[in-house]
Amino acid sequence: MTRLLAALSLxxxxxxxxxxxxxAVAESAVKASPAATTAAPGSATxxxxxxxxxxxxxxxxxxxxxxxxxxxxxxxxxNPDCPFVKxxxxxxxxxxxxxxxxxxSGVVWLAVNSGAPGKQGHGVERNKKAVEGYAMNHPVxxxxxxxxxxxxxxxxxxxxxxxNGEGVLVYAGALDNAPLGNAKGTFTNHVDAALANLASGxxxxxxxxxxxxxxxxxxx
Amino acid sequence: xxxLLCSAALAALLLPPLAHxxxxxxxxxxxxxxxxxxxxxxxxxxxxxxxxLRYRIAPGWHIYWENPGDSGMATSAExxxxxxxxxxxxxYPGPVSxxxxxxxxxYSEEVTLFVDVERPDAAPGEVTVSSxxxxxxxxxxxxxxxxxxxxxxxxxTPLPGEAALPRAPxxxxxxxxxxxxxxxxxxxxxxxxxxxxxxxxxLALGGNRPSFLREGNAKGGAPSVLRANLPADRTAALRGxxxxxxxxxxxxxxxxxxxxxxx
Numbered sequence: 001m002t003r004l005l006a007a008l009s010l011x012x013x014x015x016x017x018x019x020x021x022x023x024a025v026a027e028s029a030v031k032a033s034p035a036a037t038t039a040a041p042g043s044a045t046x047x048x049x050x051x052x053x054x055x056x057x058x059x060x061x062x063x064x065x066x067x068x069x070x071x072x073x074x075x076x077x078x079n080p081d082c083p084f085v086k087x088x089x090x091x092x093x094x095x096x097x098x099x100x101x102x103x104x105s106g107v108v109w110l111a112v113n114s115g116a117p118g119k120q121g122h123g124v125e126r127n128k129k130a131v132e133g134y135a136m137n138h139p140v141x142x143x144x145x146x147x148x149x150x151x152x153x154x155x156x157x158x159x160x161x162x163x164n165g166e167g168v169l170v171y172a173g174a175l176d177n178a179p180l181g182n183a184k185g186t187f188t189n190h191v192d193a194a195l196a197n198l199a200s201g202x203x204x205x206x207x208x209x210x211x212x213x214x215x216x217x218x219x220x
Numbered sequence: 221x222x223x224l225l226c227s228a229a230l231a232a233l234l235l236p237p238l239a240h241x242x243x244x245x246x247x248x249x250x251x252x253x254x255x256x257x258x259x260x261x262x263x264x265x266x267x268x269x270x271x272x273l274r275y276r277i278a279p280g281w282h283i284y285w286e287n288p289g290d291s292g293m294a295t296s297a298e299x300x301x302x303x304x305x306x307x308x309x310x311x312y313p314g315p316v317s318x319x320x321x322x323x324x325x326x327y328s329e330e331v332t333l334f335v336d337v338e339r340p341d342a343a344p345g346e347v348t349v350s351s352x353x354x355x356x357x358x359x360x361x362x363x364x365x366x367x368x369x370x371x372x373x374x375x376x377t378p379l380p381g382e383a384a385l386p387r388a389p390x391x392x393x394x395x396x397x398x399x400x401x402x403x404x405x406x407x408x409x410x411x412x413x414x415x416x417x418x419x420x421x422x423l424a425l426g427g428n429r430p431s432f433l434r435e436g437n438a439k440g441g442a443p444s445v446l447r448a449n450l451p452a453d454r455t456a457a458l459r460g461x462x463x464x465x466x467x468x469x470x471x472x473x474x475x476x477x478x479x480x481x482x483x
């Protein structure tokens with residue numbers, strides 16, 4: 001069943017594949033103005049079921065979102081060499097220890113790396129080293145085709161998603177209001193706040209925000 | 221000292237040094253040199269000054285507009301000026317779009333952002349501007365810079381790049397903004413039109429990127445129309461920048477979508 005759903009989400013994402021130029025070219029080429037653009041990529045919608053997925057972790061074990069039915073799951077888009085991720089997982093960063101703190105109350109935390117082969121932060125070995133360096137106790141799942149990232153509409157690292165026990169996406173957006181630690185007004189960790197809302201049985205107050213960070217290094 | 225916090229930069233601390241413990245991937249050549257050189261120019265006026273924050277960007281790299289787009293980080297700045305001086309908001313020239321699947325808004329090569337400062341009299345004084353930016357090619361690096369300048373005698377000579385600042389629409393621009401209930405309609409009489417939404421406008425549009433479509437079949441001067449839905453619970457005015465290209469010349473206009481109930 002979970003395999004089938006993963007295949008379905010891949011199929012949904014397939015039309016998106018190959019519609020953009022190679023990332024390196026895409027980000028360095030300057031265009032005066034876009035041609036008729038339509039909706040931003042990605043279609044996961046807050047208030048709707050989160051896209052199902054099955055991905056391998058760094059040891060090759062399959063991990064499915066469906067494995068955690070009944071639990072709150074945080075999905076964190078990850079690229080170990082993105083400066084925003086380096087900061088957030090660094091010694092004083094807002095992600096350091098955050099997953100562990102919430103694991104105590106049963107929250108599952110999954111990092112997903114949707115970088116394509118050859119792109120920054122790609123590769124099992126690189127990610128294994130990063131997990132050690134960042135003292136992460138939650139898995140990094142490898143999504144090198146980008147299918148799961150595109151199904152979620154993950155645009156940046158770190159782009160954060162929270163899925164409730166019913167499998168519904170309840171938060172999508174930035175980790176906090178402080179890119180690289182520079183808070184816009186009073187510091188707010190949006191994911192921490194969303195998890196606190198869920199723990200107290202209420203709706204997530206801030207359910208969406210604009211993500212910041214490096215672009216997800218999708219392949220073409 | 222008067223201290224103004226512009227855009228997203230609110231912490232008075234300089235950017236903390238990045239942890240370089242994680243090795244760079246083999247495909248990237250480590251390069252610690254700054255990709256952007258930052259300096260300050262200014263034009264004094266009798267009651268103030270216009271500061272030009274000049275960013276010279278390494279070939280192939282770009283920095284970001286006030287709305288960076290799908291990824292990135294807004295370029296921000298903080299101005300310190302003598303007591304009694306009053307710096308305004310950071311002013312961004314019209315951006316360009318980068319990318320395909322994920323779109324960014326920003327600048328390459330060289331750009332000047334501006335801050336207008338009011339001063340009580342023509343007495344000279346020194347201003348210091350600290351700026352933070354993210355510079356990206358395929359990968360991104362956060363950088364920062366600081367520059368000081370003495371503001372002296374007034375000069376009427378415009379600074380390079382001032383012409384790229386968006387201006388208020390005038391009758392001759394042929395632009396109309398209409399809001400009926402939730403429905404937003406922006407009409408541009410002729411030319412190639414592109415809307416760059418600020419963050420607030422982008423969120424109001426639900427993350428969609430509406431584009432202008434030509435309507436009617438009039439030869440040559442067919443109007444371009446952008447239609448979008450605004451949220452029902454909207455209370456504030458929204459802002460965007462409109463780029464119109466006519467005969468190879470680009471004009472940037474400040475566009476305001478009035479708050480509900482506003483005259």
